[in-house]
Amino acid sequence: MKPTLGGVRHIAVSLLLAFSCSVGAKPADPLPSWQDGAAKQAIIEFVHATTTPTSKQYVPPAERIATFDQDGALWVEQPIYPQLEYCLDRVPAVVRDRPELRDVEPFKTVLSGDRAAIAHLSQDDLVKILEATLTGMPVEQFQSDVRQWLATAKHPRWNRTYVELTYQPMQEVLRYLRANGYKTYIVTGGGQDFVRVYAETVYGIPPEQVVGTAGGTSFGYDQDGKPFLTKEPRLLLNDDKAGKPEGIHLMIGRRPHAAFGNSGGDRQMLEYTSAGAGRRLAMIVLHDDARREYAYGPAQGLPASHVGAFPQAIYDQAIRDGWIVVSMKNDWKRIFAFE
């Protein structure tokens, strides 16, 4: 279609208006939930240094990879990992389908609802619960179960769904990096299939950019000859500690330029990121805000925690190696979008 002169004039006026509106306006703060301080400045300087074409530390768009731990780095992980809560909540449905498990441990304890007893289940018991609730079903069935749970399950402290408990400052970092050509990835010890269900709507991160602990699937056909995949208990990637850089290599194949974590499980990912040539950014969130969220370490004298432990040695390493420690209490103006 050949545009009329009137059409062209209309385009010109629109352009003029668009230009005029931005004249004199202060550039919008990309990180409004962050206090002005060293952490915020480090993020902004990193983006500026790696995306300004004349910068000596310029990184071509294809190599702009940023990786984020999820539990405790993007959303609340206390008092227990949300995915573990999902698994416990699924036990009644699993036992309905497999009644032979009703009087067998650890399922009996989970069905009793005794939170103190559940909290004392052994690692082996937890593995049995994870296997029974995360494997053995078609991929689509699992995705639909998770979707349903996310829509209804509530966090005991805030009485809000888990997907509402993402950290607003980190959502801003995700968006800011993407607006500057970075591909943002989740690299989580949590289940890859679990996180993929909501990462796109909650974080703007598509399934193919979620790296997590992953089991195998098996390809087969249903009674109508239609192919489908079943989730298997065979572990392919334990995406924690050394498994994080190994998972990054497997799933991304490039070393990140920026990485964000919050616990000892993120140490190797931060080391691997920092060791690359050129400008790199390594950040680690310290949960030191019991009033607005939680306080746990044991770094810096904070209470120890089985969930998301942040040892003093990692804190010391961060200071020594120039990683940025983010204090939730001092660096974040606002923690949740609903505040």
Next chain:
Amino acid sequence: MKPTLGGVRHIAVSLLLAFSCSVGAKPADPLPSWQDGAAKQAIIEFVHATTTPTSKQYVPPAERIATFDQDGALWVEQPIYPQLEYCLDRVPAVVRDRPELRDVEPFKTVLSGDRAAIAHLSQDDLVKILEATLTGMPVEQFQSDVRQWLATAKHPRWNRTYVELTYQPMQEVLRYLRANGYKTYIVTGGGQDFVRVYAETVYGIPPEQVVGTAGGTSFGYDQDGKPFLTKEPRLLLNDDKAGKPEGIHLMIGRRPHAAFGNSGGDRQMLEYTSAGAGRRLAMIVLHDDARREYAYGPAQGLPASHVGAFPQAIYDQAIRDGWIVVSMKNDWKRIFAFE
């Protein structure tokens, strides 16, 4: 900057010119190396149906995933897979580093240079060669070895480097799909780390969009405390046959809307792709052109081949299920860019 009225007029004129130039011009053919025919038409209709917003078969950009086998679908796989040639060529260097292998089979046979004897090595022998040449070294060392080999090794028939032997018609399909918002992936039985070395420059496909047979790596530190990854013989994903949809789930997490293969190893990927809801495209290349490339089946009475076998049963399934069989001889005007 507030643009002057003159500036706006300039923009308006530029727009007008841009519009005018396209008026009456025939749109460029996106697939010039394809003969006009059913295969070419199927690709163009698929793209039109899935990317036109008013189409009932419209696919949102985030879900536009297309997967391509590599060997025999994107580049020449005869007389032996290029990666296997790489492994054989690497044996002398491996034996230099590990002299104890010199008089041990299968390395002794490979060092003899006797092609007939090499062609008769058993599957177990090949596995030993793959292990010795593809694992045990730091990831960066491997990448650099592959890069060097690709720059110098020549295909015996054309006396050209392997990366020159990609199929021009398929390069056009890759570009055409990407120009229409599709993310293009390689899903290959070949080594993920091997293909990632050249996929970006050769096919425009970045490392994170290469899914292939993958082994584990192990994270460690060098003598200076610098972290690095070593390639391990532990197989994580055998990305062939049923392993292709399993690999797609592991690495992408979405079902492709289009898939391209050329052998029995691609059957499950094509089935999995076709079984999705909405419009899907499944294509399979038949090598029936001994003059310009190779002719092998055994489908349609073509000579049988150990490399990239295309059984008659897959041909029949393609016809029955509406997959498009691409005849290299009849559908491709040109095979290589250098022609």
